[in-house]
Amino acid sequence: MNQLKFSLAVLLLAAFSFSLSAQEQPLAEQGCGISIKSDWLTKYQAGDIPRAEKSLVTEYIPMRLVIVGETDGSGYVDPLKVLKTFQVLNEDFANSNIQFYLTSIDYLNKTSLYNHSTTSTGSNLAFRENQPNVINTYIVGTAGGACGYATPRTNYLIMDKDCMGTIDRTWSHEMGHVFTLAHTFYGWEGVGEISNIELTERAPNTVRYRGEDIPVERVDSSNCATAADGFCDTSPDYLMERWACTFDGIYRDSLTDPDSTRFAVNAGNIMSYVSDNCLGEDGFSDEQEMAMITNLAARNDFRSNTSGAGAVAANGEDMNLLLPENNATLENSDYVELHWNAVPNADFYIVQINTSTNFNGGVFNTYTTTDTTYTIEEDLTPNRRYFWRVRPVNRYLVESDFGEQTFRFRNGEFPVATIDAGLNAAITVAPNPVFGGQDLRINGQDLGENGTLTYALIDPAGRTMISRENIRVNASGFNERLQTSTLAAGVYFLRIQLNGKLVTRRVMVTP
Numbered sequence: 081m082n083q084l085k086f087s088l089a090v091l092l093l094a095a096f097s098f099s100l101s102a103q104e105q106p107l108a109e110q111g112c113g114i115s116i117k118s119d120w121l122t123k124y125q126a127g128d129i130p131r132a133e134k135s136l137v138t139e140y141i142p143m144r145l146v147i148v149g150e151t152d153g154s155g156y157v158d159p160l161k162v163l164k165t166f167q168v169l170n171e172d173f174a175n176s177n178i179q180f181y182l183t184s185i186d187y188l189n190k191t192s193l194y195n196h197s198t199t200s201t202g203s204n205l206a207f208r209e210n211q212p213n214v215i216n217t218y219i220v221g222t223a224g225g226a227c228g229y230a231t232p233r234t235n236y237l238i239m240d241k242d243c244m245g246t247i248d249r250t251w252s253h254e255m256g257h258v259f260t261l262a263h264t265f266y267g268w269e270g271v272g273e274i275s276n277i278e279l280t281e282r283a284p285n286t287v288r289y290r291g292e293d294i295p296v297e298r299v300d301s302s303n304c305a306t307a308a309d310g311f312c313d314t315s316p317d318y319l320m321e322r323w324a325c326t327f328d329g330i331y332r333d334s335l336t337d338p339d340s341t342r343f344a345v346n347a348g349n350i351m352s353y354v355s356d357n358c359l360g361e362d363g364f365s366d367e368q369e370m371a372m373i374t375n376l377a378a379r380n381d382f383r384s385n386t387s388g389a390g391a392v393a394a395n396g397e398d399m400n401l402l403l404p405e406n407n408a409t410l411e412n413s414d415y416v417e418l419h420w421n422a423v424p425n426a427d428f429y430i431v432q433i434n435t436s437t438n439f440n441g442g443v444f445n446t447y448t449t450t451d452t453t454y455t456i457e458e459d460l461t462p463n464r465r466y467f468w469r470v471r472p473v474n475r476y477l478v479e480s481d482f483g484e485q486t487f488r489f490r491n492g493e494f495p496v497a498t499i500d501a502g503l504n505a506a507i508t509v510a511p512n513p514v515f516g517g518q519d520l521r522i523n524g525q526d527l528g529e530n531g532t533l534t535y536a537l538i539d540p541a542g543r544t545m546i547s548r549e550n551i552r553v554n555a556s557g558f559n560e561r562l563q564t565s566t567l568a569a570g571v572y573f574l575r576i577q578l579n580g581k582l583v584t585r586r587v588m589v590t591p
């Protein structure tokens with residue numbers, strides 16, 4: 081009877097595990113591809129490395145993002161998803177007074193890295209792309225079948241793009257490894273699967289992993305400093321596969337330690353393989369945090385050289401889109417140059433272009449740039465309407481909104497009213513760049529018709545600095561002079577209209 085019940089339970093358990101892993105794709109992929117306990121951590125836990133003081137001021141760690149795509153440039157992760165996950169990463173490290181800031185967002189087109197089947201292949205390929213003095217985060221399509229992986233005491237980690245999002249903590253977990261933390265279930269990686277553990281039977285004194293016998297952690301804390309992850313404030317954990325927690329925040333079965341004591345594995349630690357939805361706000365234990373802080377103080381492969389003085393979120397309300405003018409029809413379908421103003425505190429801009437005003441669904445394309453201009457060089461469909469908007473982003477505090485403006489342009493085959501090729505050819509703006517104080521000349525020749533001329537010089541914030549309206553000009557041409565002595569050095573936009581035809585020019589004023 082008992083035996084029958086037991087087999088039934090095993091069957092049910094097997095069925096349950098199966099449905100869980102099917103349901104949790106791609107989270108069912110193992111959390112992490114490499115697990116090593118570093119010699120540094122072993123020495124630290126033995127007391128051979130003095131603990132650092134927890135810094136009262138925030139330590140800012142430079143982070144380089146590498147968005148990896150296929151060699152043809154397809155497959156990139158959505159940068160908006162990355163920024164959301166970056167916020168979660170910083171929330172997880174806030175209690176340690178550690179914050180990451182973005183030094184650059186780079187794109188790398190390399191199918192062999194984008195889609196790699198083993199962690200050693202990915203590590204080797206990424207290693208060659210590393211930049212020094214920063215933590216390099218590579219975001220790929222397939223990370224060797226893992227959600228992510230990192231090696232302790234290196235300055236890079238690799239993430240699967242499907243393991244990012246507002247509830248996903250893989251990035252925090254891998255960063256824990258970078259700062260030397262081991263899994264809470266360290267040693268059990270070698271056992272392979274939870275189904276290999278006899279839950280009701282006494283666990284062995286040691287488990288074999290990477291050629292070593294790793295002591296199994298006991299419930300009475302007698303060996304917590306040397307067993308498993310070596311931390312006494314993380315609970316015993318033998319679960320080396322992704323697992324779901326119960327409503328009580330534990331594993332659904334009790335386990336049995338080497339002293340035959342039954343215990344529940346607590347959910348909640350980032351360095352375990354519990355499902356992300358079981359993790360609370362503070363997913364690292366105090367001892368894990370002290371180890372990371374101490375390790376950070378000893379690192380020389382990256383350095384914080386900033387006080388974080390620029391950590392002010394950018395505000396989407398300060399965003400003004402400039403060119404092409406809203407509703408413009410463009411003649412040139414090979415490329416489109418977008419311009420907007422420089423927003424205070426913005427270090428990056430996210431540019432979205434779409435074929436409708438609904439940016440919440442599938443967006444045609446998303447770009448990132450540090451400039452206030454972006455040239456779309458993909459083949460835009462001729463005679464089609466496109467909408468675009470821009471979000472300013474601060475490198476420390478990445479939360480921000482898109483500007484409220486959405487501009488549209490028609491990528492027309494035939495010029496309808498605005499950017500006019502004939503007028504464009506007839507107009508010269510010189511000198512450009514122009515020294516402040518020197519006159520800027522607008523010269524028109526052989527206009528083909530008499531008409532009225534209007535022009536405006538607009539600064540990067542979208543303000544009109546100089547303008548004249550309704551000047552009568554005749555077909556042979558005109559000559560206008562703009563005084564630049566009152567203008568600050570920088571980039572300006574000159575809009576010239578003749579009889580409703582439009583020409584725009586970028587003008588640089590130098591000091």
Ligand SMILES: [Zn+2]
Pocket residue numbers: 111112113114115253254257263
């Ligand atoms: Zn891991």
